[in-house]
Amino acid sequence: MQSSTEWLDWKFHMKNLIRTQADLEPWIQVSEREKKGIELTKGLYEWMVTPYYASLMDPADENCPIRLQSIPHPSETASPPNAAVDPVGDMKYSKTRRVVHKYPNRIVLLVSDTCPVYCRHCTRKFHTTATEGTYYNESFDLSYEPDFAYIREHNEINDVLLTGGDPLTLTDSKLESIISQLKAIEHVKVIRIGSRYPVFLPQRITQGLCDLLAKFHPIWFSTHFNHPREITPEAASAVDRLIRSGIPVQNQTVLLKGVNDDVETMRALNRQLLEIRVRPYYLYHADNVTGVSHFRTSVSVGLDILEKLTGYETGFSLPQYVITTDLGKIPVNNTYYAESNGNQLIRNFRGDRADITRYLALEE
Ligand SMILES: *Cc1c(COP(=O)(O)O)cnc(C)c1O
Ligand code: SF4
Numbered sequence: 424m425q426s427s428t429e430w431l432d433w434k435f436h437m438k439n440l441i442r443t444q445a446d447l448e449p450w451i452q453v454s455e456r457e458k459k460g461i462e463l464t465k466g467l468y469e470w471m472v473t474p475y476y477a478s479l480m481d482p483a484d485e486n487c488p489i490r491l492q493s494i495p496h497p498s499e500t501a502s503p504p505n506a507a508v509d510p511v512g513d514m515k516y517s518k519t520r521r522v523v524h525k526y527p528n529r530i531v532l533l534v535s536d537t538c539p540v541y542c543r544h545c546t547r548k549f550h551t552t553a554t555e556g557t558y559y560n561e562s563f564d565l566s567y568e569p570d571f572a573y574i575r576e577h578n579e580i581n582d583v584l585l586t587g588g589d590p591l592t593l594t595d596s597k598l599e600s601i602i603s604q605l606k607a608i609e610h611v612k613v614i615r616i617g618s619r620y621p622v623f624l625p626q627r628i629t630q631g632l633c634d635l636l637a638k639f640h641p642i643w644f645s646t647h648f649n650h651p652r653e654i655t656p657e658a659a660s661a662v663d664r665l666i667r668s669g670i671p672v673q674n675q676t677v678l679l680k681g682v683n684d685d686v687e688t689m690r691a692l693n694r695q696l697l698e699i700r701v702r703p704y705y706l707y708h709a710d711n712v713t714g715v716s717h718f719r720t721s722v723s724v725g726l727d728i729l730e731k732l733t734g735y736e737t738g739f740s741l742p743q744y745v746i747t748t749d750l751g752k753i754p755v756n757n758t759y760y761a762e763s764n765g766n767q768l769i770r771n772f773r774g775d776r777a778d779i780t781r782y783l784a785l786e787e
Contacts, residue, residue: 430474430475430626431626432626433624433626433627433629435474436473436474436475436539436624436626437473437539437624439474440471440472440473440474440539441471441472441473441474441477442470442471443461444457444458444461447472447477447494450474450477450478450480450482451477451480451481451482451483451490452482452483454485456485456496456497457485457490457494457495457496459497460494460495460496460497460499461494461495463495463497463499463500464495464499464500466554467499467500467553467554467714468495468499468541468548468552468553468554468714469541469551469552469553469554470493470494470495470541470543470552471539471540471541472493472494472540473539473540473623473624475623475624475625475626475657476489476493476539476540476622476623476624477489477493479652479653479655486681488649488650488652488681488682488683488688489650489652489653491543491679491681491682492540492542492543492544492649492650492679492682493540493541493542493543494543495543496543496717498716498717499543499714499715499717500714501716501717502713503711503716505711506711506712506713506714506715506716507711507712507713508548508549508553508712508713509549510710510711510712510747510748510749511546511710511747511748511749512525512748512749512750513525513531513547513550515749518530518573519563519564519569519570519572519573520533520563520564520565520569520570521533521534521567521570522570522573522574524573524577524580525751526751527579528579528580528581528582529580529581529582529583529584530574530580530582530583530584531583531584531585531586531617532570532583532584532585532586532601532605533550533586533587533588534585534586534587534588534590534593534601535587535588535589535590535592535593536550536551536587536588537551537587537588537589537592538551538587538588538589538592538619538623539589539592539619539620539623539624539627540619540623540624542619542647543714543715543718544677544679544709544712544715544718545712545715546677546707546710546712546715546747547587547588548712548713548714548715549712549713550587550588551587551588552714553714567601567604571604571605571608574605574608574611575608578610579610580610580611581610581611581612581613582611582612582613582614582615583605583611583613583614583615584615584616584617584645585598585601585602585614585615585616585617586616586617589618589619589620590616590617590618591616591618591620591627591628591632595631595632595635598632598635598636599635602614602636602639602642603639606639612641613641613643614639614641614642614643615642615643615644615645616636616642616643616644616645617645617646617647617675618644618645618646619646619647620646620661621646621648621658621661621662621665621672622646622647622648622649622653622658625655625657625658625660625661625662626657626661627661628661628662628664628665629664630664633664633665633667633668633670634668636665636668636670637668637669637670640669640670642669642670643670643671643673644665644670644671644672644673645672645673645674645675645704646662646672646673646674646675646701647674647675647676647677648674648676648692648696648701649676649677649679649682649683649692650682650683650688650692651688651691651692651695654692654695654696654698654699658699659699662699662700662701663699663700666700671702672700672701672702673701673702673703673704674696674701674702674703674704674742675704675705675706675707675742676689676692676703676705676706676707676742677706677707677709677718678706678707678708678709678720678724678725678728678744679709679718679720680709680717680718680719680720681718682718684720684724684728685728686727686728686731686732689706689728689732690732690735690736693732693736693740693741693742694736694740696740697737697739697740702739703739703740703741703742704742704743705742705743705744705745705752706725706729706742706743706744706745707745707746707747708720708722708725708744708745708746708747708755710747722746722755725744725755726744726755726757729741729744729756729757730757733757733772734771734772734773735772744756759771765780766778766780767779767780767783
C-alpha cells in the first residue's frame with residue numbers, strides 16, 4: 424500500500440491509474456458483469472480510474488454508484504435506435520477546433536480530450552471516451568490561435584467555459600497561458616472551469632493551482648458530484664481551497680438510473696453539497712448518447728424527484744432540471760402557477776390550492 428504522503432500527491436494517482444481487471448482486484452471483487460463490460464468495450468471505449476476514486480467503491484456490490492459510474496458495463500455496446508454520438512449538437516455549433524458557440528454571449532472552449540476517470544455516462548463519450556472518436560474536426564488547426572481569433576472577432580462573447588475532457592488535465596502553466604490569453608481579450612469578462620477533479624482526484628486542486636487561478640478573477644468553477652458518497656473530506660478540502668481563493672463552486676449532476684434516480688439520494692447529495700458550500704446548479708437529464716442508454720430514465724423521474732424536494736428543502740439546494748438538446752438546454756419544471764379562464768391559480772408543495780386572482784389584481 425502507498426504511504427499517506429503519496430496518497431495526498433495527485434501525481435501518485437496519475438502514475439498508478441487503474442486500467443485493467445487485475446489493477447482493480449486489490450480494490451473490489453470484480454463481478455462477472457464488470458469483467459464482461461471490460462472485455463466487450465476493449466478497443467471501443469477507454470476506461471481508467473484513479474486509486475482515490477477506486478477507494479470509494481463498495482468492494483462487494485457491483486451496483487455501487489462509484490462502480491457504475493466508472494467501470495465499463497456490457498450495455499455500453501448496445502446500439503439503441505435514436506441514440507446518437509452528438510445528440511446535443513456540439514458539432515453543429517462548432518466554430519473552430521475548440522470553440523462551440525451555441526448561446527449568444529458564452530462559448531465552451533474544449534481544451535482537453537482526457538479525464539482522470541472516464542465517466543461511463545459521459546455526454547461527450549464520443550469525444551472523450553471512444554478510442555477512435557473525437558469531436559475535433561481534423562481539418563481544424565492544432566494551434567490555439569484560430570480559437571482566440573474567433574473569440575476576439577466576436578465581441579458578444581463575455582463568458583468562456585473551459586471544458587473538454589477535463590481542463591485540469593492540462594499542466595498549471597498551460598492553463599495559465601490559455602487563461603491569460605483569454606483575459607487579454609477586453610470583452611471576455613468571466614472565465615469558467617468545468618472539471619470533475621474535485622470528485623475524481625481532489626488532490627489536483629492544489630493551493631498553487633488556486634493561487635494561479637485567483638490572479639484571473641472572476642473565475643467560476645463547475646464540478647460534477649453525482650452521489651453523496653463522492654463528498655469526502657478530500658473533496659471538501661479541495662472545494663474549500665477553491666472557495667477561499669475567491670472561486671465560487673457550483674455543481675452539475677446527471678440524473679442516472681441506479682446511481683441517483685431516487686429522492687433520498689438526491690436529497691442527501693444536495694444537502695451535503697451545501698455543507699461543503701457548493702451550490703447545486705443543473706440537474707441534467709441523461710442524454711440519448713450512444714453507449715450510455717443503460718443510465719437513462721424518463722423525464723417524469725426527474726420531475727417527481729424535484730416535486731418531492733421543492734418546498735421541503737431550501738430553494739438554493741435545488742438544481743434547475745434541464746434536457747440538453749441541439750436547441751440548447753431546456754429547463755423542465757413542475758407547475759405551481761396556472762392561468763385558467765382569467766383566474767390565477769396556485770398550489771403549494773403540500774398540494775394545497777388557492778385562487779389568488781383578487782390578491783394579484785392591480786389597482787385601477
Ligand atoms: C452548457 C453550455 C454552455 C453554458 O451554459 P450555461 O447555462 O450558461 O451554464 C455554453 N455553451 C454550450 C455549448 C453549452 O453546452
Ligand atoms: S469528467 Fe466530464 S468530460 Fe470527462 S468523462 Fe466525465 S462527464 Fe465526460
